[in-house]
Amino acid sequence: MEHSKATATRYLTVQDILWTNLQATKAVQGFRYAPLEEVASYQYAYGSSNAPIDRADRFLMGFFKLRPFDRGNEATGFLACFAFLMLNGIQPTLPDAEGANWLEKIGTEAVQAHKALEMVVEPAEGHAPETVEAAVRTLLDRYPATLASLREATPSAV
Numbered sequence: 001m002e003h004s005k006a007t008a009t010r011y012l013t014v015q016d017i018l019w020t021n022l023q024a025t026k027a028v029q030g031f032r033y034a035p036l037e038e039v040a041s042y043q044y045a046y047g048s049s050n051a052p053i054d055r056a057d058r059f060l061m062g063f064f065k066l067r068p069f070d071r072g073n074e075a076t077g078f079l080a081c082f083a084f085l086m087l088n089g090i091q092p093t094l095p096d097a098e099g100a101n102w103l104e105k106i107g108t109e110a111v112q113a114h115k116a117l118e119m120v121v122e123p124a125e126g127h128a129p130e131t132v133e134a135a136v137r138t139l140l141d142r143y144p145a146t147l148a149s150l151r152e153a154t155p156s157a158v
Contacts, residue, residue, distance in 0.1 A: 009052070010087040011043045012080055016132040020083065023136055024075035024147060036068035043084055052088045053121070056081050057114040064107050075150040078103055078143070083135035085121055089128050092139075094120035099146025100153075 012020070014037055021029055039062035043055050063077030078099065082092045094102055102120065105111045129135040140147065 009043075009045075009055075010084075010128075012040065012084055012087075012132050014040050017076065017080055020079050020132070020136050021069050021072050021076040023140060024079050025069075025072035025151060027071075029072055030070040031068050033068075035066035039063060039066050039068055052085055052090055053114060053117050056085050056090075056117055057112075059084055060106065060117070061113050072151070074103055074107060074153070075147055078146065078150065079136055079139050081117075082139050083129075083132055085117075086124065086135040086138070087128055087132065089124050090121050091124040092121055092142075094143075096143050096145045099143050100149035103146070103150070 014033075017036060017040055018031070021031070039059065042058040042062040045055065060077045060081040063073045063080070067073050069076060085092065102116060106113045106116050129138060
């Protein structure tokens with residue numbers, strides 16, 4: 001009998017998220033540990049919401065809701081959410097030119113994060129990145145205009 005290999009879900013740690021914020025903002029930012037730890041916990045399954053998109057939805061929205069960093073919550077959430085998906089075999093297909101507008105619609109709740117994510121991801125062909133660093137570096141290369149726009153945006157109230 002052939003058994004399929006179940007792969008364990010891969011997560012970003014609090015330290016990974018701190019490093020991701022540094023990459024997103026290009027500067028060390030102040031942060032609040034309890035909200036940051038809570039945002040990190042949003043990657044884990046809760047009840048029947050075990051699908052990676054469900055987890056990524058909660059993870060991304062945590063950056064908008066809890067705002068753990070003094071600056072760069074949107075950019076960090078963008079990178080961390082897509083890195084989480086990439087580590088778990090899901091590839092973003094969102095064009096760089098549309099990234100900041102896409103994220104703004106989610107942040108203003110003009111569109112639900114879950115639906116927005118479903119529209120811009122697909123199963124990855126090939127291997128998932130080996131590390132969070134590899135996933136984030138890929139995203140930094142893929143989304144320079146999005147991240148530049150997010151860096152220039154006026155930070156939302158904390």
